[in-house]
Amino acid sequence: MSPAAASPEVMGNLKPRRPPPSQSPATSSSSSSSSKRSSEMGATKAKRSAGFVTRTKDFLFVNLVPLGTSPAQIPTNLFQLVIFHIYHTVLIFLHIILSFYYLFARQYYMAKNNFLAFLYHHHRTPQLIAQDIKGLAKTPQHVGIILNYKENEEGGGIEGLMEQVADVVSWSIGACVKTLTVYERTGKLNKLHESTYKVINRTLKSYYGETIPVVKLRTPHDKTVYPEEMVTEPDLNIAFISQEDGREFLVELTREFAYKAAKGEFEPSKLTVDNVDRLANQLVITEPELIVLFGPKLDLDGFPPWQVRLSEIYYAPYNNSVTYNVLLRGIRRYSKCKINIGR
Amino acid sequence: MAITSWIRTFPLVQYLIAWTQEIFMSVLKTGPVPQHVAFVMDGNRRFARRRKLEVREGHSAGFESLAHILEMCYQVGIKVVTVYAFSIENFKRPTVEVDALMEIARTKLLQIIHHGDLADRFGISIRVLGQRSMIPPDVLAAIDKSTEMTKRNTTAILNICFPYTSRDDIATSMREIVTKSEKHELDPETIDERLLEQHMFTKDCPPLDILVRTSGVERLSDFMLWQSHQNCTVEFVNCLWPEFEPWRFGSILLKWSRSKAVEFRKMEMERDQKQL
Numbered sequence: 001m002s003p004a005a006a007s008p009e010v011m012g013n014l015k016p017r018r019p020p021p022s023q024s025p026a027t028s029s030s031s032s033s034s035s036k037r038s039s040e041m042g043a044t045k046a047k048r049s050a051g052f053v054t055r056t057k058d059f060l061f062v063n064l065v066p067l068g069t070s071p072a073q074i075p076t077n078l079f080q081l082v083i084f085h086i087y088h089t090v091l092i093f094l095h096i097i098l099s100f101y102y103l104f105a106r107q108y109y110m111a112k113n114n115f116l117a118f119l120y121h122h123h124r125t126p127q128l129i130a131q132d133i134k135g136l137a138k139t140p141q142h143v144g145i146i147l148n149y150k151e152n153e154e155g156g157g158i159e160g161l162m163e164q165v166a167d168v169v170s171w172s173i174g175a176c177v178k179t180l181t182v183y184e185r186t187g188k189l190n191k192l193h194e195s196t197y198k199v200i201n202r203t204l205k206s207y208y209g210e211t212i213p214v215v216k217l218r219t220p221h222d223k224t225v226y227p228e229e230m231v232t233e234p235d236l237n238i239a240f241i242s243q244e245d246g247r248e249f250l251v252e253l254t255r256e257f258a259y260k261a262a263k264g265e266f267e268p269s270k271l272t273v274d275n276v277d278r279l280a281n282q283l284v285i286t287e288p289e290l291i292v293l294f295g296p297k298l299d300l301d302g303f304p305p306w307q308v309r310l311s312e313i314y315y316a317p318y319n320n321s322v323t324y325n326v327l328l329r330g331i332r333r334y335s336k337c338k339i340n341i342g343r
Numbered sequence: 344m345a346i347t348s349w350i351r352t353f354p355l356v357q358y359l360i361a362w363t364q365e366i367f368m369s370v371l372k373t374g375p376v377p378q379h380v381a382f383v384m385d386g387n388r389r390f391a392r393r394r395k396l397e398v399r400e401g402h403s404a405g406f407e408s409l410a411h412i413l414e415m416c417y418q419v420g421i422k423v424v425t426v427y428a429f430s431i432e433n434f435k436r437p438t439v440e441v442d443a444l445m446e447i448a449r450t451k452l453l454q455i456i457h458h459g460d461l462a463d464r465f466g467i468s469i470r471v472l473g474q475r476s477m478i479p480p481d482v483l484a485a486i487d488k489s490t491e492m493t494k495r496n497t498t499a500i501l502n503i504c505f506p507y508t509s510r511d512d513i514a515t516s517m518r519e520i521v522t523k524s525e526k527h528e529l530d531p532e533t534i535d536e537r538l539l540e541q542h543m544f545t546k547d548c549p550p551l552d553i554l555v556r557t558s559g560v561e562r563l564s565d566f567m568l569w570q571s572h573q574n575c576t577v578e579f580v581n582c583l584w585p586e587f588e589p590w591r592f593g594s595i596l597l598k599w600s601r602s603k604a605v606e607f608r609k610m611e612m613e614r615d616q617k618q619l
């Protein structure tokens with residue numbers, strides 16, 4: 001992320017380089033397909049030498065431009081090459097300016113995050129959380145959060161994830177949320193209900209004292225529930241989902257119906273939006289009203305596409321931790337109430 | 344606002360702006376360029392209300408804005424532009440408004456393909472994505488005419504989503520695959536993400552790189568859900584669509600270009616390390 005990251009590309013770097021593998025076939029014919037050309041090389045000498053010249057040219061021009069240049073832009077003669085590099089120098093200059101801008105923006109947003117974290121703190125008291133959301137026109141019933149698994153970092157690892165979930169659970173119960181969906185791309189917590197449950201209860205104890213709220217854990221992908229027997233209705237339903245519940249779920253569904261249809265047991269016209277929606281609600285999760293990202297930028301990271309339809313998406317720029325004020329700001333955004341400071 | 348429009352009345356200023364834009368685009372072109380950009384053109388009605396104009400005029404202003412953006416896409420070399428024109432849900436609006444929107448769609452489509460206008464100038468081939476069965480016949484005729492007339496243009500593609508929802512797109516794709524399987528045209532074992540994508544409306548488009556939604560609403564609203572939920576930059580812009588000026592789009596492109604350049608740089612460094 002350093003400003004100089006893109007800069008040494010400027011001129012005359014003769015190291016062998018290949019254009020990106022994702023070239024579109026339509027435009028590559030003009031310059032870079034030397035392998036195709038080599039196969040076309042005919043028997044006559046003239047043809048062979050011409051092939052050699054174009055191949056050398058291809059090599060030079062393809063390798064004199066930075067990686068990631070679109071094939072249509074690869075220069076074909078010396079004049080174009082010079083012009084290309086003049087423009088490219090300007091582009092690198094703009095990138096560097098942008099990097100400096102990011103540097104300042106980062107400071108600004110981090111200061112703002114810290115200030116808000118100081119101003120709105122839960123102090124492990126549910127009454128304070130209730131006060132923070134009091135007077136909002138509406139609060140979300142179903143909140144989805146996107147967590148990022150971090151390895152080798154302070155507050156990272158599986159334990160770190162569990163702590164984060166436990167924190168968000170405590171805040172959500174305070175904010176009258178009924179369903180919480182925890183999305184983590186790799187599904188690290190999907191099979192760890194028991195230990196997660198323990199961590200959640202320990203955290204809840206520090207918020208609510210002895211009579212702690214009841215939570216229920218669920219992993220739709222494995223169809224597992226914890227605790228298996230509930231005496232009372234839970235205060236908060238928690239669903240753990242991962243990338244497998246997104247596109248893969250829809251693919252699995254299609255495959256299942258395709259098998260049935262091949263045997264003549266299913267009428268394809270029954271596969272309507274409503275029916276798929278019903279199945280997605282039953283088998284995975286319903287649509288969250290609010291999705292809060294605890295990452296530094298807007299990236300849904302593979303959250304189930306079917307379920308993000310109308311969800312309000314909230315993220316705090318440059319924030320990289322799971323904090324109460326980000327969730328609170330998300331809920332406020334959802335309710336259309338503006339926070340008085342800052343925005 | 345008043346000052347900028349006053350400055351624009353000076354001689355040569357318009358020319359200077361256009362020239363700067365062209366240079367800027369040539370500069371951007373030398374870096375990574377997105378292949379596919381999608382827009383939710385939100386805020387035409389609010390724009391009209393705020394300026395005390397008729398709704399129709401708001402939509403016209405939005406169309407002007409689209410023309411500007413298309414010009415920029417053409418200059419920078421973006422292959423596919425997808426715009427959300429009308430949602431299936433919009434049929435729930437009052438009949439008068441739906442009719443008005445249909446009329447606007449018809450006239451604008453005919454305007455785009457009018458000789459020497461947008462489509463010709465930028466070499467755009469127009470496609471309309473969505474449920475054809477819900478479109479009134481006169482609009483359908485205009486759509487068929489415009490697709491037919493522009494199908495030989497190859498520089499870029501303009502996808503107009505009309506009437507479209509992403510859920511409908513996904514469900515339709517699933518239904519088509521299941522129907523094929525019922526006729527034993529394909530083996531259910533071969534069904535995967537790629538196959539689903541190949542049956543969606545955006546089947547022959549490159550993957551979506553940037554999705555822009557204007558008017559400060561931070562929702563996807565059933566648009567390009569499958570295409571945008573991973574490996575895609577989503578930008579929520581806090582201005583109405585008719586006010587979505589070229590510099591805003593330019594800055595989005597520059598940001599994207601920088602992040603990609605950094606990515607490529609990392610890739611290159613990793614490869615160099617492997618070679619060592």
